[in-house]
Amino acid sequence: MVYNIHPINLFRALSLSLELSNGGLSHHHWRTAMISSRIGRSMNMMESQHEILVYTALLHDLGAASSWDERVKLRTFEVEDTIYDHAEVGYRLLKDSPILGVLAVYIRHHHDFYDGSSPSGLMGSEIPLISRIINVADRLDVLIDEEKYILGQKGSILSRLESLGGIYFDPEVIAALQTCSQQESFWLDLADTTYAQRFFDNVNQYGYTRFNVDDILDIAEIFAKIIDQTSSFTGAHSRNVAMISSFLAGLEGYSEEECKAIQIAGLLHDLGKLAVPKQLLEKTEKLVPREFDIIKQHAYYTYRILEQIDEFEVIAEWAAYHHETLDGRGYPFRMQEDRLKMGSRIVAVADIFAALTEDRSYRSLLSPSEVKKIMYSMVRHNKIDKKIVKNLFKNLDCVNHLVQTKIHT
CATH class of the missing domain: 1.10.3210.10 (Hypothetical protein af1432)
Known part of the structure; x- marks a missing residue:
């Protein structure tokens, strides 16, 4: 799998993630x-x-x-x-x-x-x-x-x-x-504020560069480290989501290259969280509506950043739709079930499982039975894909082994 990317589009997009704040973009x-x-x-x-x-x-x-x-x-x-x-x-x-x-x-x-x-x-x-x-x-x-x-x-x-x-x-x-x-x-x-686009268009004269999937994985790993450092409770979250997503994609018949692509989506799914203040990410009390609105913007920014990179249309969707739900009540795009590709559904399940099995500021660590109960409740309420959830718990030992291996490497 090869991505033909204008390097300036890649660097511009990654740079945009560094400008995020809950007050807008500084540029x-x-x-x-x-x-x-x-x-x-x-x-x-x-x-x-x-x-x-x-x-x-x-x-x-x-x-x-x-x-x-x-x-x-x-x-x-x-x-x-x-x-x-x-x-x-x-x-x-x-x-x-x-x-x-x-x-x-x-x-x-x-x-x-x-x-x-x-x-x-x-x-x-x-x-x-x-x-x-x-x-x-x-x-x-x-x-x-x-x-x-x-x-x-x-x-x-x-x-x-x-x-x-x-x-x-x-x-x-x-x-x-x-x-x-x-x-x-x-x-x-x-x-x-409109000149930047002309500047980047001029730099585009350097043309396309061919990046293979491992090149993009390398870059995604770097940004996943930055994303996960935004909170003491998410030290390996993006990498956990990436590994679980890749494993679940393999169970769905995805090729090795496609599994790496969904791994990239998992690594970058929370890229927009650089717009969320640490005090909100680590708040111990329930978020008030205004605070939750700030949290919601992270998936939006993930999409808007990744869509700027050439040939990243599918990865952008897989990464950014992780809070969309099958009943159409997710955020930030309120996607209906028929618009949610399998890759997006996989990352959503992986994200929920990883979050539920990690320490959080607002709750104590959940037991495996509690995690399973919560996720199957979400299946019954048409939030997440039943087949993917069944595959996850059918292969729970393998999933846990992957996560533990990643943590210690």
């Missing part, structure tokens, strides 16, 4: 990528390096995605020693990846000070150029006040960055920024 990574691209062009960067620059900028704060406190802190211009923590986490998440590993070192050093005072000890040109550019672009975006007219801010923003040239920032990168930012369009593009 910090997108704007950082646009600024970085302009600076790179001004410095006559080689095309191959420019491509890596854009991809790295789109994922540069990957290491902070699972921590709302960290994400808020990074929106402040004045940096603290702890600003390097998320860069190191991002590096560790990516360094062993065959696909995304090329970005790891650049992410690791994207907050290094030019004068060598950072923990890495690197200074000047020892810091990768891509990292030096992203550092300036990132801090520029943080300085933008969205409540004020953009052209009225350019002088103060440039002065602030220029004052730190040779200390925080590479003077050559600052000089390149001064050149490209003379155009009013540089600033207006950052304020224009």
Whole structure:
């Protein structure tokens, strides 16, 4: 199974997941990528390096995605020693990846000070150029006040960055920024919410890349780790859902490649949970309606993010419809039974089983008999597929073994 994907569509979608909040999307990574691209062009960067620059900028704060406190802190211009923590986490998440590993070192050093005072000890040109550019672009975006007219801010923003040239920032990168930012369009593009699409369309010139299913699995595993770190109660949830889904798909006659595809869906099914504050995910009391509405958006965002990736239409449905029910009363799309493919039904059953067999903040651990009782009650009320549930409990020992093996590997 091969996926023909424009890399920019893949990176744009993954980047969008890093921008999620219950208040909307910030597009910090997108704007950082646009600024970085302009600076790179001004410095006559080689095309191959420019491509890596854009991809790295789109994922540069990957290491902070699972921590709302960290994400808020990074929106402040004045940096603290702890600003390097998320860069190191991002590096560790990516360094062993065959696909995304090329970005790891650049992410690791994207907050290094030019004068060598950072923990890495690197200074000047020892810091990768891509990292030096992203550092300036990132801090520029943080300085933008969205409540004020953009052209009225350019002088103060440039002065602030220029004052730190040779200390925080590479003077050559600052000089390149001064050149490209003379155009009013540089600033207006950052304020224009419609411009991002044109930017990505231009980057699409790099064309398609052929990813096999194992390439996508590798990327999905990285994001599953980030998703599951959003709560202390979901340390292996996405991976559990993925393994159970793949196993159940095999029982339904899916091929090995199709089982891997549904494993990808399981790994990414909660991608939209990056929009949900940790205090809601770990709340011990019953959620009030407004809080539950915030929770509901996660499946919607999972779909809207994954549908942007070329040839991901089926995976997007399998992943995002895990809270849809056969009676049409699920969320967020209220899908009727005839619209729910077998893959979506499998992920839904796997998600429910995994959630019921894991610790949760709002209840104690359930016994196997309690789990079975709850799931068969859902079958009787036409919520989930009876055949899949029967297969699950018929092969319960195998399912439990798979989960335990995954936890300890």
